[in-house]
Amino acid sequence: MSKITSSHGMLPALSVEEEIAARLREFVQDKEAFSPNTWRQLLSVMRSCHRWSQEHQRTFLPMAPGDLRDYLTFLQTAGRASSTISTHASLISMLHRHAGLLPPNASPSVSRTMKKINRVAVVTGERTGQAVPFRLADLRVLDNAWSGSARLQDRRNLAFLHVAYSTLLRVSELARLRVSDVTRAEDGRLILDVGYTKTIVQTGGLVKALSTLSSRRLTEWITLAGLAGEPDAYLFCKVHRINKAIVNTCSPLTTPALEAIFAQAWRAAGQGKKVKANKDRYLGWSGHSARVGAAQDMAQQGYSVAQIMQEGTWKKPETLMRYIRNVDAHKGAMVDLMEKQS
Template sequence: MTSLIGNQKYSITTNVGSESKPQKVNDLLLDSRSLMQKELRSLLEENIDSAPFERISELISMLLHDFQLSSKDMKINTFKSLNSNWYLFCKWCEKRSITPIPCTVDNFELYILEQAERVKFNTLKVYSWAVQTMHLAAGLPSPTEPLKIKKMFEKIEGYKLSEGEYISQASAFNESHLDVLERALSDSHRIIESRDLAILTVAYESMLRESELARMTFEQLSFTRDGRGLLLVPITKSRHSGEPDKVVLSLKCLDAIDKYVEMSGIERTGYVFRKVHKSNKIGKQVKPLSGVAIDKVFSNAFRKMEIIAPRLVRGNTPWSGHSARLGACQDLLAAGFSLLEVQVSGRWSSPAMVYRYGRDILAEDGAMAKFRAEKR
């Protein structure tokens, strides 16, 4: 992995050998990182005239070094996002001869205000997250936390909304789209089209995220008493441990998987969805399909829909790997299922995303919409 702290200038010294020593009985129960954080918090309370700045710098350096070592346990996309957005902040600081860590609240405010002129509000929140993460990793107060910063973000959000900036989302892949593609692809003799139909069907019925769909294995798939599929989802975005989630797959979905497996000749072990070569053969799959590969399945399906049923995708942007999750959410809400039922099906930790994905459907179900529906 690329270093989070390599080749970056800090107002700290680097001496990764002087770890904090236990001073009290309770300290014996703490690990080395907790001891360093405890010592740093104590030193930060010292008067400016008597504060041991060399030791403070030393502790910050050691805590950052410890964070760098533990960053290998991060999810790859999280690490990449942190690394790239922290790098942007450091480059901005370097141009202005500002120390990136510790960063003052005023300097962070200036950074966000400058970036707000050119990027969307969601991007600003990611910038803030990166700065906050690195400061907390160094055992320092985050410049993102003061009330004036929170008020600043509220003002920026309000301004951007007034200027017409809204959170965009992927185009929805709905059941109506799946039905058309089933009729178009079910008799295909090409492995890639059989695989893609299975991917689209599983994605819609399971509401799996891209990474979860790509990691799906035959070992995770069992069957209910009536013959439907029961898919275990060991790790999700909102849950990283504990009992796995379970998703039921219909008989039609299992038929799509079976046809793909039979046509491809793969063994029912390991990853279910695999790369198909131009020769119409499947190679050995040692790692899951990439997010780009899943997105390509959906974008190819969108192009096919533009040919065979253009009215169903009129005005839509091409689908991505997230489109089936969005479309399934909307279809469930339109069918009259409650927010809680949809939240459980999508394995969201709160109803906030259900509201976001289904805002158009929920608007149609609003009191005034119903009240005025019959008016002409």
Template sequence: MTTVFDREFERAEVLTVLTSQSEQKRQAIIEEYERRSLEAFAPETLRNLRQIKRAFSEWCSERGYEATPPVQPQIVAEYIEAMGGNLSANTIATRLWAISEHHRSLFLPSPCRHRLVELALKSVKRKYGAFTRQAPPLAKAEVLKVVAALGTSRQELRDRALIWAASDTWCRVSELVAFKVRDLERQDDGSSLLFVRRSKTDQFAKGDYAFLSKGASNAVLKWIEVAELKTDDPIFTKSQCHAIRKPLSPATVSRIMKRRFDRKDVSSHSMRVGGVHDAFRLNCSLSSIMVAGRWRSPEMPARYGRRILASQSAAAQVAEAFEQEAAMADGSHNG
């Protein structure tokens, strides 16, 4: 007879066993969970977790609720309603994950699995929509115009290398700032590859590669030479002479992009989106786009390119064909 694994039943059994343990043993397990979490989660994930816990605690305090687990499902459902219309559905889901993780860390059942909470989330999505705001695209033509206008100061050389690399590689900002000089691999045709050691979709560091054109390779190599960077130095670091060689922060990269493009709405992610737009305009296959952006599923690149895809859809082609036919008929009639 085949036994079917029931995750909920298994979790309930674990909680039952833990509840029967002495307070000393229970505390020891909780401390071990915390230690292992520090090793398992990325620093940014842990930072977000702490920020969300603090925000939820403040929200509860303002309303006279207790934020210490176990939290009642009714409170979490009300919290979702309060976030509706102010935060995106994805952000709300992230906050619910943090509340669940807080309960898991104490080996308590999560209120976020309660039907009241599920209905509250579904209600918010239905009322306000689940649309996720997309970073505005920065296409290659605009990028090349900006890098061509940059001069030869240390800061401009660094920024040219950074902007060109972001545009060519389609890297997330976390990947960009993690590159070290040793990750750059030259190719015979003058282009290069950058070894992406870890990414959002590769948390266990299997590694991948990103492409750099000849122009971008030269820009990066010029910056490395001027800054006198060593093999283990980060490529994208401060531009000042004798500055401590540590990676730029994602926030600093964002400020550089806004300043160089003279736009407050863009970031390095805009070039990732812009790259997808350019690729769809050139009729690149979805599989090649996934390889370039190191996506594991087609959902995200398809979402990035939906504006371009709408213009290339069957509906657009039919409309264009009949417009051309009507124009030809009108021309024949006038003739």
């Protein structure tokens, strides 16, 4: 990297490197502008791409379009899903933009490579993975099994699943909930002040209401865990083996810990279901299952795409349609036409 065109014209290599380094330092200082998951993904992609660049004697930053093409092709050869490769390309572009560099993705050759990767993936049968849906019927089965349990962990898990299904919140959003975010409406049902989500970041915040049964289960958990007098405590916390809640005001439960609740629920109520393996994943309920199941239940009951998107805070209809495509398959205009003619 001897010289690079910048807003100041042609600068010596050392000055350009210092300027890029300064921009990247500012980028890191402002990392709170991005969700923790986006930042983790960016760091993971940087490590992967930098390692590949070193092994193949390529320049990591700035990256030439030809090098990016080869890197993306390498990912495809390594068996990465087309959606994962697209994420790598997007985050590499993001890194270049914030470093004040021209993203290599701007080259038509890179666009052609991505089109080729996507086309090959579709033609060879790749399909977007989808979490096994956790539906209302599953919640009712677990409610019957766990609502009278003497194990505090079961009561926590049941309250968590009620909230997860009722709100369609993501796991990271559920983890952030604190006791002070819970208020009671005049009719006795609970209201959750979510604050913000992955797609909604605004000062007005987001409010979610719970049904009568879900309100009861969450109230039971708060009472049994002794959280009523702990407004700053996280709503869902660890449970000690002596059947006592470990009140925590410092850090929420990790994603693996919350994923484990879905795994325990699967062992308790879901193992009889027939599940088609997808990319060696999704063999049981996972962190996204409640969102998928709730969306499918709403679609099956005739709620509009706009209503479901509002409940799940989706910004793009395409994302939601991946979850409900099987449910809505027989609601198409052509099927309706044929049925009316028969």
